[in-house]
Amino acid sequence: MQELNQTQIAERLDQLTELSVQLGSSHDTDSLLERILIVAKSMTNADGGTLYRPSEDKRQLNFHILINDTLNTHQGGSSGQPVTAGSVPLFNDNGEKNLSAVAAYAAHFGLSVNIEDVYKADVFNFSGMVKFDQMRNYHSQSFLTVPMSDHEGELVGVLQLINSKDTETGQIRAFTQTDQRFIEALAAQAAVALTHQRLIAQLEELLESLVNLINIGIDEKSPYTGRHCQFVPELTMMLAEAVHNTDTGPLADFQMTDADRKELWLAGLLHDCGKITTPVHVVDKATKLETIFDRIALVDTRFEVLLRDAEIAALKRKLEAGADHSAIAAIDAELAQQQAALRDERDFIRYANVGGEGMKPEDQERVRQIAQYRWTGPDGAEQAFLDNDELTNLTIKFGTLTEPERKEINNHISMTIKMLEALPWPKHLKNVPEYAGGHHERMDGKGYPRGLTKDQMSVQARVMAIADIFEALTAKDRPYKKGKMLSESLRILGHFSLNGHIDPDLFDIFIRNKIYLEFAHKNMDEKQIDAIDESQIPGYRADQNT
Template sequence: METAQDRPADAYRQLIDIGIALSAERDPARLRERILLEAKAFTNADAGTLYLKSKGKELQFQILRNDTLGLAMGGTSGVEISFPPVQLFTEKGEPNMRNVASHCAHTGELINVADAYSETDEFDFSGTQEFDRRTGYRCRSFLTVPLMNHNGFVIGVLQLINAKDASGHVVPFAAGILPMVQALASQAAVSIDNRLLIEELKLLLDSFISLIAAAIDTKSPYTGGHCQRVPLLTEMLVRAACEAEDGPFKDFNLTEAEWYELRVACWLHDCGKITTPEHIVDKATKLEAIYDRIHEVRMRFEVLKRDAEIKLLKGKLAGGDSAELQAAYEAEIATLDEEFAFVGECNVGGEFMAPAKIERLQQIAERTWTRTLSNRIGISYAEQRRRDEIPERPLPVEEKLLEDRYDHVSPREGLRLSAPGNLWGFNLKAPEREFNLGEVYNLSIGRGTLTEEDRYKINEHMAQTIVMLESLPWPRHLRRVPEYAGGHHEKMDGTGYPRGLKREEMSVPARVMAIADIFEALTAADRPYKPPKTLSESIRIMQFMVKDNHIDPDLFKLFLESGVYKEYAAQHLKPEQIDEVDVEAEALRPARSR
């Protein structure tokens, strides 16, 4: 049987073909396996091993093949290599030069051993001999080749064992083939190094994504939980779409690269929240800012109660009717207590603020209390500037119990994201003011705890997400990350934000993420401003969203029929949230057919 070393021209042609094949291989495990198999075939070796350096301390087995023994470990074989790694250093910390693979890794020299049993002075082959005793094999000729990258660093070692001649006898590796083996090793090292670099860059990207998620988590723990759960739910529903055998998604599928693209988009879908002030993201009451200002209001009521007590005592000292004074005092205290309870109830934002409630709030606000200390002492430079717009009134001064003061308002400076014709095509409409901390204004919020200014700031996170992601130089296989991540607040009828996209303008993954984002938000049990909804309540709300053409009807139907909602609920909802869902046929029918 002729070998490559017997046909130099064919060997060079084979070497070129191998180089082309190695550069085309993308899977790291298959690449390493192919390098060893091609090297074995190229040199007609019976066995071989591929090692890669790990942490600069050891050579780890990657691929092991032995044709005579029928051994195939590592790579695509599915068999784990049980041999311990080769240590590059001794227990004393000195380079391990007795092991032939370690010696090759340290020196970068090709080592050609004709017979391992006769060349034991320089190298320790006791491990090889023990392997032979256990298996009945006989390792003789060794060719150990360093895998050296373009920077001249040894990244691994290729070891070939027992070259065979045309008749199948074990012979030493011929000197004439060594230059071509070195060329093959060089090609292999470049291919491996490129794959390692790609893996390291991917790891770096994944680490940055985790860093952003961790930053959001640290800033707002419940948002961090949201950023972890939405990817899981999105992937579950997308997988159901990929597995659909009929219906609108029968031809939908994702490649491995597209799955990775989707996962990156999911993890980054709320990265813009890192720019949203936490006192807005976590605003649990209407008066909450950096802290809940209900405590300021409580203290004013306490002042009024002390004033009532002082009035009572002064009246008695002046000889007034004790019974009448006491009755008036108790009535005033009861009124103040009841009014504060009402203000506190308004602050929680649990019920709709009907016009009658707002009118009563405004009446309570007209009460006055006396301030005797300057409100210009001990404040920040920014607040000082706001207060200096109006001269300070002489003390003592009467002030309203609840106020919308001029210094509560921050004017808007610039319209970068909401300006007409902005660079990103956003349709956000910005309120006139940046912030409005007015007490009556906030306590009069109709539903929930957010003002118009707060809500805009929260909605703006979606625009910030797109701006941040579109500013990055995404590689070709990740270019849809901004589109996937930036569409989960759009609605099918075009009334969503930040771009007002319609259903036909959105990809399937972007529409899936919208459903995942809503369902997670409805069922989340870690929000500081609302209790979690049950499974049936959440599904009912989303059915209405389908009717209003806000979420994709086909995907919502798949969400229910595939059982994805149940699977997610079993993993992430509290037991008391999981109740029976009455999935009626009418609710499952696409909205456009109604």
């Protein structure tokens, strides 16, 4: 049996050291596994090799990569060819351990199996191998099977090498004890690397699950916010990819790695996590008088009281008029006019309770006049028709939120930043707080919460700002507004690009690459998607390069 000289041992140690470095730096499991198998083959001068991975249910070993030089076969890994060999069961139909297959035996007992000649071995069942040899006119002889287990003894794979060749004569020889020790050392290192990758993957999976858990909480609290938390990261990534693919203009140098993409996606998912602290009656305030319920019903009741009081007063006057028919007719006419005016005022207050783009000053004044009416409450005391809080709410000029409520809503972004900055982000996710916390900043420094300017913001945060606004404009499920038509949303966004609200260079890419249209067809109501004339969109010049 050929013994290794000092030079060959040194070469193997070099291979082992080089592989150790690669194991520590590689993040691609498939390429890592393939590299392990190739080094193992080279180290022992084996003709072929197989790497098995346990199935999810730990019931069988699946062929992951298969390489054979003589048969010119390479399946799995970087070959792009599927592995055609069947799986090796770890248990039989009765649930007993399968000890007849050498790979299963090594997996169960955590022991290496070194066989000099499989045709002379009677311990294991090699009928499948014999059939394989007959079909491909191949001769299997020496086998080395080494299990790979993690620090807890859990199986992560099985490495199997076949037909070691003498480096001088090319003849098939048995795998030596030195071969076995080197492959066991390699397998141990590989198991550590695979376990490390698996732990990282599990931690990342856990992190994403926790993020989804937060969004589920927000969604349960407010279904409107839940949709927003889903679509903003999607639109963010669509625009970011378009910027990544841009090779001209001021954003031509922007590039993203897969790690960058993961970081931005995570930031998108978390961009409104601070809303979990915002009271639901503020987040979902559909009308101006809504708190836990819509107080318009209380105001309606007061109008009913005024209508009733007017009718009672008219009936008393009729009794005093006696049989004076002309006087009774005049009273009825006056009552009808008075009640019609009250019903008109009631309808107006109902209209004023609905938030809009901008309440007219004369309408605000009319609410103030109605507020001065007097009515008698259940306690018999006369009081103002609208209290100060109702008056403040009903005269809101834009939307449904009072100034304190708007500050409470705006505070969600401060809470988002506070929550995210409190977490110990790893290096590859360190920008998540900045990306997520910047989507309400403006290019001109008039945004919140930090008043950052364009130069102080990352491209990613600026991208998310556009995604956040566009989704909010087009959202059809908000309780306080209808989803805008696509053309109107682009017109508003275009004006924002001109007035320093959003980045005009990103807006140009958003329109030029028709990101808006792709998102609209995927997520908007078809009734909202009207014809778009890009030449009419403010701030966009179709004839201008990005």
